[in-house]
Amino acid sequence: MYRTHHCNALRAADIDEQATLSGWVHSRRDHGGVIFIDLRDREGLTQVVFRPEENAGVASQAHHLRDEDVIQVSGRVAPRLPGTENPKLATGAIELVPSSLTILNRAEVLPFPLDGEVNEDLRLAYRYFDLRRPQLARNLRLRHRITKATRDYLDGAGFIEIETPILSKSTPEGARDFLVPSRLMPGKFYALPQAPQQYKQLLMVGGIEKYFQIAKCFRDEDLRADRQPEFTQIDIEASFVRPNDIYALTEGMLASIFKAARGLDIPTPFPRLTYREAVGTFGSDKPDRRFGMQLVDFTEEFRASGFKLFRGVIESGGVVKAINAKGFAGITIGQVDEMTAIAKNFGAKGLAFIKIENGEWKSPIVKFFSEAERSALQTKLALEEGDLIFFGSDKWDIACEVLGRLRLRVAEIQGLTKNSEQLDFLWVTGFPLLQFDAAENKWNAVHHPFTRPKAEDLPLLDVQRYGEMRAEAYDVVLNGVEVGGGSIRIHEPELQAKMFAVLGVSEEDQQIMFGHLLRAFRLGAPPHGGIALGLDRLVMLICGEQSIRDVMAFPKNNRGQDLMSQSPADVDPKQLRELGITLAKKTP
RNA sequence: GGAGCCUUAGCUCAAUUGGUUAGAGCGCUGCCCUGUCACGGCAGAGGUUGCGGGUUCGAGCCCCGUAGGCUCCGCCA
Numbered sequence: 001m002y003r004t005h006h007c008n009a010l011r012a013a014d015i016d017e018q019a020t021l022s023g024w025v026h027s028r029r030d031h032g033g034v035i036f037i038d039l040r041d042r043e044g045l046t047q048v049v050f051r052p053e054e055n056a057g058v059a060s061q062a063h064h065l066r067d068e069d070v071i072q073v074s075g076r077v078a079p080r081l082p083g084t085e086n087p088k089l090a091t092g093a094i095e096l097v098p099s100s101l102t103i104l105n106r107a108e109v110l111p112f113p114l115d116g117e118v119n120e121d122l123r124l125a126y127r128y129f130d131l132r133r134p135q136l137a138r139n140l141r142l143r144h145r146i147t148k149a150t151r152d153y154l155d156g157a158g159f160i161e162i163e164t165p166i167l168s169k170s171t172p173e174g175a176r177d178f179l180v181p182s183r184l185m186p187g188k189f190y191a192l193p194q195a196p197q198q199y200k201q202l203l204m205v206g207g208i209e210k211y212f213q214i215a216k217c218f219r220d221e222d223l224r225a226d227r228q229p230e231f232t233q234i235d236i237e238a239s240f241v242r243p244n245d246i247y248a249l250t251e252g253m254l255a256s257i258f259k260a261a262r263g264l265d266i267p268t269p270f271p272r273l274t275y276r277e278a279v280g281t282f283g284s285d286k287p288d289r290r291f292g293m294q295l296v297d298f299t300e301e302f303r304a305s306g307f308k309l310f311r312g313v314i315e316s317g318g319v320v321k322a323i324n325a326k327g328f329a330g331i332t333i334g335q336v337d338e339m340t341a342i343a344k345n346f347g348a349k350g351l352a353f354i355k356i357e358n359g360e361w362k363s364p365i366v367k368f369f370s371e372a373e374r375s376a377l378q379t380k381l382a383l384e385e386g387d388l389i390f391f392g393s394d395k396w397d398i399a400c401e402v403l404g405r406l407r408l409r410v411a412e413i414q415g416l417t418k419n420s421e422q423l424d425f426l427w428v429t430g431f432p433l434l435q436f437d438a439a440e441n442k443w444n445a446v447h448h449p450f451t452r453p454k455a456e457d458l459p460l461l462d463v464q465r466y467g468e469m470r471a472e473a474y475d476v477v478l479n480g481v482e483v484g485g486g487s488i489r490i491h492e493p494e495l496q497a498k499m500f501a502v503l504g505v506s507e508e509d510q511q512i513m514f515g516h517l518l519r520a521f522r523l524g525a526p527p528h529g530g531i532a533l534g535l536d537r538l539v540m541l542i543c544g545e546q547s548i549r550d551v552m553a554f555p556k557n558n559r560g561q562d563l564m565s566q567s568p569a570d571v572d573p574k575q576l577r578e579l580g581i582t583l584a585k586k587t588p
Numbered sequence: 589g590g591a592g593c594c595u596u597a598g599c600u601c602a603a604u605u606g607g608u609u610a611g612a613g614c615g616c617u618g619c620c621c622u623g624u625c626a627c628g629g630c631a632g633a634g635g636u637u638g639c640g641g642g643u644u645c646g647a648g649c650c651c652c653g654u655a656g657g658c659u660c661c662g663c664c665a
Contacts, residue, residue: 033622047625067615084623092625109616112599115626116614121657122599174665194665221664345591345661448665503665558658 002072008044010077012093019096020074021046022104024132025065035062039073039096042137047086047095048073058101068107068114068132073098120549124563127554139551142261143539147214149260150234150535153253159210159236164199166192166216171513172505173449175219178229186580192218192230195532197448198517200237201489204528205520209239214535225547226481226537229560234538236486237530243474246486246531247272247427250476254425261542266423270476274430279397283404285431288480289424291416293407295321295392295400301376302393307368309352313393320393323403324381325410328388329355329362335413339390342405347398351406352391356383408480417479426477430454433471434502442504447473449503450496451487452529466502476533483538486531493521 002022010019023041030036035050050062065071075098086092111126112118114133123130130136151161170177170191177191193199195217203211215235223229234253238245251268258264278287281294299319302310310320325331331339336353343351354363354377361374369377381389390406392399411417433453434443443466445451452472453461460469473487490496496518500510510518536548549555556562576583 027625027627029624029627031622031624031627032620034624035622036624036627038625045625049623051622053622081623084625086625089625109598113615116600118599119595119657171665175663197665219664222662224664225659227664341591445665451665559656 003041006043007039007041007046008090010046010091010094010096012079014077015079015094017077018075019077020072021048021096022072023070025067025069025071025107027067028062028065030063035059035065036095037062037065037071037073039071044091045089046091047080047089048075049078049095049097050101051097054097055099058098061101061103065103066107068110069103070105070107072102072104073100075099121557121563124549124555124557127564131553136550139539139543139545140553142543143535143551145261146257146539146542147535149257150212150214150253153256154212154236157210157249157252159212159238160208161213162203162208162211163213164193164196164203164215168193168199169513171198172509173445173503175221178218178220181579181581183578194219195233196235197450198514200235200530201450201517201525201528202520204237204239204491205523205525207239207526209526211238211530212236215532223556223558223560225549226540228536228548228552228555230556231548232535234484234533234535235530236532237528239526239528241488241527241529243429243472243488243529246474246488246529250484250531250533251425254476257538258423258542264423266425270425270427272427272429275428275432275470276430278428279400279404283392283400283402283407284480285428286475286477286480286482287404287426287428288408288411288417289426290420290422290479291411293323293325293410295323295403295407296380297321298373298376298380301373305368305373306370307365307373309365310391310393318394319396319399320391321399321403322377322381322389322391323407323410324383325388325390325406325414326384327386328410328414329357329386331355331388339406339409342409343392343402346402346405348392348394348402351402352393354389356385356387356389359385420479422479424479428475428477429473430470431473431475432467433457433469433473434466436467443502445499445503447471447485447487449499449505450489452490461498461502472529474531476531478538478541481537481541482534483541484531484533486529488527488529491521491525491527493518496521 001020004020007021007023021039021041023039026038026040026045028035028037033052037048037050038045039048050059052059073096075096077094078097080093080095111129112122131140167180167190170179170189175194177194180190180192182188182190196213196215200211213235215233216230217233218230220229221227236249238249247269251270255266255268258266273287275285278285280297281287282289283295297319298321299314302320303314305311314320340351352363352365354361354366377383377389383389390403392403394402432446433451435446437444454470454472457469460466471487473485475482475485477483490499497510500514505513536551539551540548543551545551554562554564561567
């Protein structure tokens with residue numbers, strides 16, 4: 001038996017008991033005579049004291065212990081000498097006085113210390129070692145609590161967990177696929193699933209009615225702090241449901257998750273905003289509402305303005321909007337440049353702003369404003385000394401996005417959400433169904449091609465007013481992060497075929513790529529819909545981390561490499577021959 | 589594909605205007621130390637300043653290129 005107790009178990013009540021502990025040498029304090037070891041396992045720390053006068057052999061062995069050696073000690077639980085108890089340690093009232101010490105494994109010189117900041121690439125190269133950090137260990141355990149709560153909740157709601165294939169089929173829309181070559185059918189490829197989308201819909205056709213999966217998904221796109229090439233979704237699909245059913249289910253599940261993980265009762269139901277409201281008021285379809293700085297519309301006020309720039313934009317169908325960056329009039333030249341760069345990056349031609357300083361409105365454009373226009377700005381933006389107005393005047397979506405991005409950056413600079421404990425959940429609904437891609441000269445699905453148009457917008461399909469159609473789709477947003485999204489699906493073969501056609505998929509290609517789905521819909525497909533939540537992002541938010549890498553056991557770096565195992569890597573030419581693959585010569 | 593920041597000892601960082609032999613803390617090695625818990629003390633080892641080129645009497649520092657890391661934009665149905 002390696003242990004009788006773990007390292008966070010022994011208390012004053014155990015004094016004079018015999019105990020055996022196993023774990024890592026967390027720290028050693030060698031006084032030449034007496035030696036203290038903090039022994040660590042995943043549960044905590046226990047001080048072990050070696051006294052030469054009690055057991056010279058064991059004590060001399062202990063002189064050679066180094067950090068992170070793995071040892072086993074057996075002995076007597078003793079009270080600490082009066083005055084030497086450590087209140088910072090749960091086991092601080094006692095110590096173990098060992099009669100035997102077994103060194104189970106030595107640790108070489110450590111690549112980096114486990115406390116303090118270390119470069120992430122080094123940590124990733126030694127991930128198995130880095131996982132000993134309390135932070136990462138805590139995150140993985142919290143992640144387990146969250147998936148456990150998810151399974152328990154969905155099981156209680158009658159959902160069945162079903163695995164769907166990882167070796168799947170490439171589809172044209174969406175993200176770039178990871179491909180897997182087939183050996184038995186040379187020249188053909190599987191694709192790793194971007195999501196179990198079609199399978200879960202086919203499970204609905206199969207009469208499962210309530211499905212879920214903690215599903216690995218794969219997308220071959222560039223990485224970010226919150227995007228990895230392989231990630232996990234809480235994937236849910238149900239039959240005979242309307243959006244309200246999905247909302248209630250998701251809210252209940254998230255409440256259950258936050259209760260299990262953080263002991264918090266989050267208020268439900270979540271508020272709902274339409275896409276138009278979210279973008280129009282916050283400049284984002286995943287608004288962070290933990291601070292104000294809302295977008296205010298001044299299109300009517302400036303319709304006949306003496307300021308030609310605004311008037312011209314409005315005359316050509318655009319809008320004038322503004323935000324009040326409170327207390328930001330002291331903005332530096334560098335920050336003005338940064339804000340202007342942000343504005344231009346998101347499509348604005350420039351950035352107009354007004355500082356309210358020393359009771360004056362400071363800006364080259366103020367002189368063009370009428371008294372009524374100034375008064376409207378004053379009132380609707382609730383201007384005070386020290387405030388700063390940013391304007392967005394452009395087409396609606398550009399003006400909104402520019403101000404939305406500025407709003408987030410100002411909030412970041414001002415630290416408005418720093419140390420915030422607030423959990424702001426909301427639903428965003430009524431997304432556009434389709435978006436025109438000028439570069440490809442075609443319509444693309446905003447969500448995915450299986451998304452159901454809102455019933456009242458269906459007539460627009462036949463008159464080809466695609467851009468005005470809204471989807472029966474919804475996102476759930478937490479603190480400005482999209483943690484999930486879903487939709488009610490199309491279950492009629494005719495409508496689905498029509499959607500494919502709008503998206504530019506020929507009838508022949510429909511049969512090749514989606515024939516099974518269209519055929520399934522002709523065999524009694526129930527109305528259905530669902531949602532998928534990004535588990536990694538959710539865990540990240542619950543753990544208070546900035547990156548999903550910190551809530552995954554073995555994440556990849558910025559370029560999709562595993563710095564520990566050095567993947568991706570070259571393969572043996574024999575493997576390629578079996579697959580019928582020849583590598584193109586590298587172009588110099 | 590683009591932008592920004594970064595790269596000096598095993599780790600985290602410093603190094604004045606371009607100027608002597610590139611320093612500190614932690615870690616490591618050796619010695620001392622019997623109540624510490626960030627133990628303490630003494631001594632020591634450890635550097636191609638990412639790499640290549642340039643400017644200069646002289647480059648960690650300036651210039652050009654390149655590699656790598658992170659963040660963001662594009663991309664992510």
